[in-house]
Amino acid sequence: MARARIAPQVEVPGLAARRIATDIVDGVLRRRIALDDQLSGKSAHLGLATLADRDRALMRRLAATVLRRLGTLRHLVGGFLDKGFPADAPRTEIILLVGAAQILWLDVPDHAAVDLSVRLAQADRRAARYAGLVNAVLRRVAQARATFDAADVTRDTPEWLLKRWRKTYGDDTAQAIAAANGHEPALDLTVKQDAANWAERLHGEVLPTGTVRTSAQGAISLLPGFVEGAWWVQDAAASIPAHLFGAIAGKDVCDLCAAPGGKSAQLAIAGANVIAVDRSPARIARLKENFARLKLNVETVAADALEWQPDRRFDAVLLDAPCTATGTIRRHPDVPWLKSENDLGILTALQSRLLDRAANLLKPGGTLVYCTCSLEPEEGEAQIADLLARDPRLTRAPITAAEVFGHAEFVTRKGELRTLPHYLPHADPRWSGLDGFFAARLTRKPD
């Protein structure tokens, strides 16, 4: 291929949003940095501050769409490349995927998607020589749009993960989970009080869980109710475990993996005396910010739960353990591309040590709720079965359908919570679904 000159980048409208989306997708796929970490906080992309609100929203949507539909995009675009994606200029692949996502799913005219992608290639030292290829391939993507079947979402789940879900849940359910993960979900909020009023103000609806689900777009901090601390962002499924303690007012509760604090906040609002522990000082700082905004008072401890030695035991312990997070792919489309089967072994070992610790922190007669946002049974059902086998002080306190807002499909035969991303169906897929969560409730026998 002929050597191409690198074009100085002329800032045409919309180019910065595409460039930053390309950087961020590249950051996930090649540098393995989580999407959220690139969008806010200390590692956030420096260019974000330069984008107008509209461009920032477009950029986020673009990066998330590429990650959500990565397998489909690679399949379609790869089909137009005789020699595969250029190995000597890896950014070319990302530019092509970002361009194709605009043509297939975003409201961007084809010529703009192609032109901006060519400009991105021209400005990159290595990809510049492939600018002509980017132009030709994206034109073919535009021509193929009408006939390409983009509905086969199973391509968007890595093979190892799909294989596990088929084994655990059967082919049809695995397919339904993959399909649910293909849709951008609505925003879920847990409100301090008066859900119906907030649903109206935010043009949303109240789900059976009490969650307010809204299609509100844009910066969260600009939505009504944020500044005064009327609500916080929390998926409907994530709000269920805290309810499993029942009447908790006045009880001493320890939340062992607490940050950023959604479940501690629910417990504090329900009247519990909460102590929120988390290993990460940065995440504890975020939790404190959240609690200040929500005007809630909670004791916090930045410590490793495995080493932390409190001077008392607790009526209730919540362990929302670190996990592969494979139940949250709808909201975190980078998860399948950042996690591998190796992570599972490391995390399950940590979870079982944390469970032993949690059991030791309970008063006799106390209640332990364990939960993970994983679809993998090793991080849920199997952890509890193993714990019950090795710790005779504990018994399962089965969860009933009535406790999970009448949703019998959320409860397993053993009385554990198991939500799947395709539950809570709605005619509009963006309004349906909830995270895949597991939860079990155990009690410690009196000494």
Ligand SMILES: C[S@@+](CC[C@H](N)C(=O)[O-])C[C@H]1O[C@@H](n2cnc3c(N)ncnc32)[C@H](O)[C@@H]1O
């Ligand atoms: C699933 S998140 C918790 C989410 C939180 N419960 C909520 O509802 O907002 C898991 C948390 O566990 C923390 N963590 C991981 N290992 C830990 C350990 N050994 N001790 C304490 N916290 C830990 C992580 O820093 C992370 O904040």
